[in-house]
Amino acid sequence: MSESVGVIVIGAGPSGLATAALLVGRGARVALVDPYRLAVHHPRATHVDDETVRIMQTLGAAHLEPQFLRHADGGYEIYDAHHRLVRYMPWRPEPTDQGWYGDYQFFQPDLENVLRGRLHASPHFASYLGWRATAIEQTDTQVTVTVRHDRTGEQRTLTARYLVGCDGARSTVRGLISPDVEDLRGTHRSLILDIAPFTTSPAVPVNDAFTKAIPPNPITCLPISHGMVRFEWLLNPRDVTEDFEQPARWYELLAPFYAPGDYRIARADVYRWESLLPTRWRRGNLFIAGDAAHQMPPHLGQGMGSGLRDAMNLAWKLDACLAGADESLLDTYQSEREPHVRVYVQAAVAAANGVEWMSENPGEPGDAPAVAEAAMPSPQLGPGVHGTTAGGSGALSPQPRLLGGERMDDVVGYRFAVIGDPTLLGAVDPATAAAWERIGASVIAETPPELRRWLDEHGADAAVIRPDRYVLGLASCADELDTLTARLVTVLDAPQRTPVNGRVSVTEGV
Ligand SMILES: Cc1cc2nc3c(=O)[nH]c(=O)nc-3n(C[C@H](O)[C@H](O)[C@H](O)COP(=O)(O)OP(=O)(O)OC[C@H]3O[C@@H](n4cnc5c(N)ncnc54)[C@H](O)[C@@H]3O)c2cc1C
Structure with missing residues (x-):
């Protein structure tokens, strides 16, 4: 069949x-x-x-969000072998430009x-x-x-x-x-123990997550959703995996946090992490x-x-x-x-x-180390179907609430969006408007405040946003919007184009 x-x-x-x-x-x-x-x-x-x-x-899964553990104040803390904080990644406790909170557990x-x-x-x-x-x-x-x-x-x-x-x-x-696979040289083994505790523990944070590089097995602990807690012990190069797969070992490792009868073990696995x-x-x-x-x-x-x-x-x-x-x-x-x-x-x-x-090089305690504060990266796309404007094209677009109160993506769906100043959108060439209709773009002629701020940062009055929410390009006049659209149509429609260096040449400057 x-x-x-x-x-x-x-x-x-x-x-x-x-x-x-x-x-x-x-x-x-x-x-x-x-x-x-x-x-x-x-x-x-x-x-x-x-x-x-x-x-x-x-x-179509946003209805799950209210069940997530939404991180409030605090963050992910990394401590050295002497229990001293060396790195801190704060949670983002306010809604971000994406229309959601910055960090959750789910x-x-x-x-x-x-x-x-x-x-x-x-x-x-x-x-x-x-x-x-x-x-x-x-x-x-x-x-x-x-x-x-x-x-x-x-x-x-x-x-x-x-x-x-x-x-x-x-x-x-x-x-x-x-x-052929590139190895970025980050290979580790760790025991992951997820438990559902029946009680609270003063040693387990309710909001923060931590990693302590304490030899011989650095430990990570974080609350996860549905009342569960994750523990992770990094195996050192001398550890034998099978030793960490023994139930007796799990109870021993968890003992500083919970009494043995105070939790349900949801899973226990030793993973080999690679960076490929x-x-x-x-x-x-x-x-x-x-x-x-x-x-x-x-x-x-x-x-x-x-x-x-x-x-x-x-x-x-x-x-x-x-x-x-x-x-x-x-x-x-x-x-x-x-x-x-x-x-x-x-x-x-x-x-x-x-x-x-x-963990492997604990040294002497010495002076207190400086604490490095880190943020989650937010890179731009590599070369492709977008223009080259710094900070705009190829970057993740914001998701404003529209003037009617809806989140933008709920109106757009998984489609192209053209959004911006109504006068500008109304001034484009008829061929541009026809192209938007042909490619099924969602045309939103408004500039709610969050969008206006973002457009102003880039000196633009309108944006074309791809279905994956990355910015195709920004425009400050109807001509620019016409050009942007014409190039997009070339990418979506043209039956005969020559790849240059394995990439689509028409994407430059879109
Ligand atoms: C302990 C742990 C913690 C993590 N923490 C995070 C985190 O906090 N945040 C985060 O974003 N990510 C995290 N990750 C990573 C995340 O879980 C994975 O990146 C994600 O599950 C990968 O999804 P995937 O669909 O690519 O692959 P997988 O989820 O591995 O799915 C692959 C599927 O392919 C199927 N398959 C394999 N071979 C065949 C075949 N021949 N025919 C048909 N089907 C086949 C398998 O059955 C499997 O269902 C974590 C992972 C682990 C293990």
Whole structure:
């Protein structure tokens, strides 16, 4: 038996679910393959930032936000081997320009369950949950995947124009696309113990998170949502993994915090963290996203968020190409996303290696160290479908409340948006207005105060924002908006263009 779809997504973790959800939302037919019939029900990602919650909003999961643990005052503290604070990343306790708070803790299985449910309600969704991809082949125009049902052994053949491998850190698809992987040298092992306490502990913070680089095993402790607490012990190079997989060891490690009968253990696993970036994210019609495309230590809480950003970046481009856009557009997926996620991987590597170094080289207490205050990075996209204006194009757009009180993305949906001064928007060439209609852009002729402030910072009166919420370009007159739109239309419509150095030349200066 065989089935033909537009896109096959391998892997139903958050990256695959998000990619599939965004594509079916635009009317593309998608088959999603994963051996797990149910979402994995133990926590993995816990920290989410404002951009990630904004993506959840696009995915129809914003109703989960009230259940998240919203960080108030305080932050993530890193202590040296002598219990002295050396690094501090404050939480952002006020709503940010993204329309959400800056830092939360959440429960990953909830998001996965919402997305699984939403997908099953879509007429464009072909569910292969319970199935495993066993073989992948591609020609110039088609991808063929053999899937096998995990219980019955039944085999089927799926064909599609494109395949996205969201098959996680041990990705098979990555092996087909990019045997070469760059190692950013942040490899560690740690024991993760998630517990649901039946009581409070004075040794466990209710809002802050901390890492203490105390030898022989630096400890991280943070509250996570649903009343749970996460502990993490970094294994040193001499530790034997199996020792940390023994229940007796878990109770011993938790003893300074809780009495043995005062908690339920929700999970206990030793992870091996790597910091990897594959050289290629695309080969022909095969792509990778999420942990398959980047791995990092968990110190920044950005692994899942990065996978969701991949989905937001790739889905509208795949959909445009299914609708006839030149496939060189798809090369901008890696050129934009890889430099962006590299910033997070490097920051997470620096944090993880720093903790290990302090623990392995405790030295003498000496003078009190200076405390470094750090902020969450907010990089711009690499070269691609956006202009080059510093600070504007290629940066994440704000999400203002519109004059009617709605959050902007709720009005826009997963589409292009043109937003700005009504006089300017009304003065564009009729061909520009027709192009906005043809590409399904949401045109919002207003400048609510938060938007006005942001436009003023950039000397602009209007913005074109991509479906992934990154800025295509800014304009201060109708001519600029005409030019911006004409270039966008070239990217989305033109059937014949020549890739330059593997990238789309028309994107410069958009
Ligand atoms: C302890 C821990 C703490 C973390 N903390 C954070 C955090 O605070 N914030 C954050 O943003 N991120 C965090 N992360 C990272 C985050 O959980 C991952 O980045 C995220 O789950 C990756 O999602 P993914 O969809 O790319 O891959 P995965 O979630 O790994 O999903 C891959 C899927 O592919 C499927 N698959 C594999 N092979 C096949 C095949 N042949 N056929 C079909 N399906 C296949 C698997 O069954 C799996 O379901 C943490 C991770 C861990 C483990």
